[in-house]
Amino acid sequence: MYEVLSRLFGTRSPRVKLAIVTTQRYVSSGGSEELWIATADAALRRGWEVLFINYDWPELPPSVQALIDAGARRASIPFGDTDTRTPWNALETFSPDMVLVSNARVFEIMLHPALVECIERCGFPYALVNFGEGTVEPAHAAVAQRIYGNARATGFCSRHSIRQAEASLPAKLQNAFIVQEPINLTDRTPLPFPDAADGLRLASVSRLHLQKGFNVLFESLASPEVRRFGWRLSIFGDGEHRGEIEDMIARLSLGDRVELMGATTDIRGIWRNHHAFVLASPSEGVPLSMMEAMICGRPSIVTNAGGIGEWMGEGREGFIAEGIDRRSYTAALVRALSAASDWERVGTHAREMALDRVPEDAGSILLEVMFGL
Numbered sequence: 001m002y003e004v005l006s007r008l009f010g011t012r013s014p015r016v017k018l019a020i021v022t023t024q025r026y027v028s029s030g031g032s033e034e035l036w037i038a039t040a041d042a043a044l045r046r047g048w049e050v051l052f053i054n055y056d057w058p059e060l061p062p063s064v065q066a067l068i069d070a071g072a073r074r075a076s077i078p079f080g081d082t083d084t085r086t087p088w089n090a091l092e093t094f095s096p097d098m099v100l101v102s103n104a105r106v107f108e109i110m111l112h113p114a115l116v117e118c119i120e121r122c123g124f125p126y127a128l129v130n131f132g133e134g135t136v137e138p139a140h141a142a143v144a145q146r147i148y149g150n151a152r153a154t155g156f157c158s159r160h161s162i163r164q165a166e167a168s169l170p171a172k173l174q175n176a177f178i179v180q181e182p183i184n185l186t187d188r189t190p191l192p193f194p195d196a197a198d199g200l201r202l203a204s205v206s207r208l209h210l211q212k213g214f215n216v217l218f219e220s221l222a223s224p225e226v227r228r229f230g231w232r233l234s235i236f237g238d239g240e241h242r243g244e245i246e247d248m249i250a251r252l253s254l255g256d257r258v259e260l261m262g263a264t265t266d267i268r269g270i271w272r273n274h275h276a277f278v279l280a281s282p283s284e285g286v287p288l289s290m291m292e293a294m295i296c297g298r299p300s301i302v303t304n305a306g307g308i309g310e311w312m313g314e315g316r317e318g319f320i321a322e323g324i325d326r327r328s329y330t331a332a333l334v335r336a337l338s339a340a341s342d343w344e345r346v347g348t349h350a351r352e353m354a355l356d357r358v359p360e361d362a363g364s365i366l367l368e369v370m371f372g373l
Contacts, residue, residue, distance in 0.1 A: 038363030158307020208239030
């Protein structure tokens with residue numbers, strides 16, 4: 001490793017300086033945050049210096065606070081001004097050997113022109129990772145082509161996302177690769193499939209936000225063709241639209257079938273007692289909660305959004321709607337519930353596939369890609 005770093009940085013000390021910028025301004029924690037946090041942790045474990053720049057949340061998630069406790073420095077982006085120079089001055093002073101920009105949605109670096117200007121003016125090597133879905137404004141296309149084209153590496157969570165970004169630029173990204181998020185499971189041992197004598201138990205693990213497709217999910221569950229099956233749904237998560245979601249549950253008379261459980265970090269605890277994962281979102285990258293369900297040996301009933309279709313085949317690892325509309329998702333639920341006796345086998349396939357694709361140390365792998373280690 002020392003020889004590689006010496007080639008990259010000349011005679012300077014191999015105590016590498018890594019700066020990380022996250023554009024996540026919607027929630028203080030989430031699936032898109034896990035990879036940069038794991039990458040910062042991997043760098044700190046190597047004895048490197050780390051500066052991370054995130055939004056000025058009033059309270060940091062424990063995993064982010066742990067980085068500070070381990071020696072990482074922090075600068076913050078005020079919510080009132082996405083183009084403030086304050087954090088980018090800190091970036092310039094830090095003078096990193098590499099900058100990692102974690103885009104909560106593809107192209108979100110373009111919302112920070114002062115960051116783009118700082119990276120280019122200072123000549124910092126940089127890499128980009130992209131989550132969710134997004135397109136670039138035509139007025140920003142030329143700059144985006146340059147920024148994405150000159151990155152040392154540009155990671156996306158799916159082939160679908162790469163194709164979407166290339167069509168939006170439009171340009172071929174020769175430096176594009178697939179990134180894999182870490183999962184919130186330290187124990188990957190198999191979980192027994194729950195007994196279904198008392199009915200099927202579905203689980204949603206999601207932020208309580210209307211963008212997650214709860215209207216499609218509830219309308220599909222409320223349809224006569226789905227109601228006739230014996231099932232209950234537990235929703236794990238919190239969020240700003242809890243009230244609206246409670247109203248939808250009441251309006252569709254689902255109160256006897258659907259229960260809001262609140263947020264939990266005990267992922268294996270969820271899947272110890274539930275049979276299948278459900279998600280009706282119209283827009284996704286690759287959901288971390290779906291990967292975790294797969295690792296735990298549970299099938300998924302999902303929309304064909306983002307890169308989800310790259311993780312499963314119909315009836316093999318799960319059940320996937322042909323579209324993102326209510327009719328398509330209702331049909332997927334009916335297919336899945338009609339084949340419930342086969343869910344344990346489907347869950348086994350899902351687990352085998354996910355174990356093969358989800359690395360144990362995603363942060364170290366990203367460091368190796370960025371630095372060519």
